Amino acid sequence: MSTLSLRARYYRHSVDEGVEYAEGNFQRAFVDWEIDPGEAALVMVDCWDRHPIVTHQQRAEAICRGRIAPAAQACREAGVTVVHAPSPGQARLYPQWTRFACDAELFGAQSEPPEWPPAEFRDRSGKYEQFAKPAEPMRDAWIEAELEHRRIIDCLEPQQGDFVVATGDQLHRLCRFQGIVHLFYCGFAANMCVPGRDYGMRAMHRRGYNVVLLRDCTTAIEADYTLEAMGLTEASILEVEMTLGFTVTADELISACRDSA
Numbered sequence: 001m002s003t004l005s006l007r008a009r010y011y012r013h014s015v016d017e018g019v020e021y022a023e024g025n026f027q028r029a030f031v032d033w034e035i036d037p038g039e040a041a042l043v044m045v046d047c048w049d050r051h052p053i054v055t056h057q058q059r060a061e062a063i064c065r066g067r068i069a070p071a072a073q074a075c076r077e078a079g080v081t082v083v084h085a086p087s088p089g090q091a092r093l094y095p096q097w098t099r100f101a102c103d104a105e106l107f108g109a110q111s112e113p114p115e116w117p118p119a120e121f122r123d124r125s126g127k128y129e130q131f132a133k134p135a136e137p138m139r140d141a142w143i144e145a146e147l148e149h150r151r152i153i154d155c156l157e158p159q160q161g162d163f164v165v166a167t168g169d170q171l172h173r174l175c176r177f178q179g180i181v182h183l184f185y186c187g188f189a190a191n192m193c194v195p196g197r198d199y200g201m202r203a204m205h206r207r208g209y210n211v212v213l214l215r216d217c218t219t220a221i222e223a224d225y226t227l228e229a230m231g232l233t234e235a236s237i238l239e240v241e242m243t244l245g246f247t248v249t250a251d252e253l254i255s256a257c258r259d260s261a
Helices: 054-078 103-107 119-123 126-131 137-149 168-178 201-206 231-244 250-260
Strands: 004-011 028-035 040-045 081-085 182-188 210-219 246-248
Touching (some): 004 250, 054 081, 054 182, 054 210, 054 250, 119 126, 231 246
Parallel strands (some): 040 182, 182 210
């Protein structure tokens, strides 16, 4: 049986015997894996063709074209399932999204609003309006003009045999049906949707999946003072290695896929 031979990186919260148990002595380490391609999926989060933050979009597009697209093709050829997770609104633009969708996802579901916090507080309205972040007219104008036209970037257009998901429950049903336990993540942003969506790394880690980030196939939305050093991108990668799972590079995954053929 063909396997994916990979060396995955993580960050140790420990030290060797005889070394002081202090943060300054923690370091990255590696584990060697043999993975059945049929038990693995590549999950591409929010790989959009447009974004209001032009600098972020420039980095993301270069990553999509130069790294994610070759990795996705190598996965297809090796028998690794390819999953597109472009956010719920964009997922519904693709016919593949109905596979493994339940009735509530397909037709909408009525749910009881939570009793607490109060509705006014959740909406930041009425006497709680002061706690809402101020409106951003530039961002709101972009959303009104562009959001309905946003799609998956052309170099990652879903292909026959790919899947499109809109929710974490849908991804979980797909994985259960296909026998998938290893989820390789890429996409955007590294500090927002990749970890935070209900089909993102944190949620699927809580469900018990082995989550692995392609660390050169993502970028964070940076702050003005982190942009030069890409500090938030590095911090997001470290969070995965420290608390959620492991990382590999696109080239490492591509090589493992080609060697497994």
